[in-house]
Amino acid sequence: MLRKFPRRWFLLGGVAAFLSGCANKFRSYSGPEVTRVRLYKSERLLVLDGAQGVLKTYPVGLGFAPDGHKQFEGDGRTPEGAYMIDRRNPNSLFHLSIGISYPNEADRAFAAAQGKSPGGDIFIHGGPRKGIDPTDKQDWTAGCIAITDRQIEEVYAMVRDGTPINIYA
Template sequence: MRVYKGQRMIVLDGPEGVLRTIPMDLGFAPEGHKQFEGDGRTPEGSYVIDRRNPESLFHLSIGISYPNEADIAYAKAQGRSPGGDIFIHGGPRPGIDPTNKRDWTAGCIAVSDREIEDIYAMVKNGTPIDIYS
């Protein structure tokens, strides 16, 4: 799985090449790598899909293994928390209206409800995810 933040696109790869491309939205501060809790950024780097939440406040979600050891060490050296709970998820909880707003999450990757249903079914825990700027 590959995520291209600048192009706002997820690429799902299969054994013989690209299976699908999916448009997405990002955190409210989309530029740069997530470093600290509350910075609104989406991480960049190599992670894995490490959990799934069918009871999410959003329409399904799958977890990204942020923070890794390097993320934790950097934040700790700055006396800060790296944050966490970074997911790929569907539509928002009540009270958030992203219909005319790009990059509305708090650092997650948002897709349509239909797209997260497909991703949730296709992408298993342990799947590598590379997130690029």
């Protein structure tokens, strides 16, 4: 009996190590470089482009007020315009996330002229709320771009900081 106990623990430890390796949210990517990201809000479609064309597309969910350009903090809109991927958050509340450089100078100036804050912290992220599937094109974020956890793992691995993102109405 004494000999079986360590063997069982060894086997259980091996299974646990294997399963934890499968659950790793950090993927590697060795394919073509993503040269640009495009978001088509009306189509709820995120496109990753490479030098030779489209590499990958994803259905998305947007801010809870999807029509129009984000102007102020709390308006629930997703920005429109030319931005950059400027940061990543491996400890996001929404599984993983990559940041968009909103607000830019024009966004800040417009909001300031109205005496308001433009808001910020716009991300592409995973982790939709329970019962919400971004592939169903439900808009639930505060202005971010939502995809599934599995999809953000791919995007997080593929897209580098400094990649331009164009967001179209």
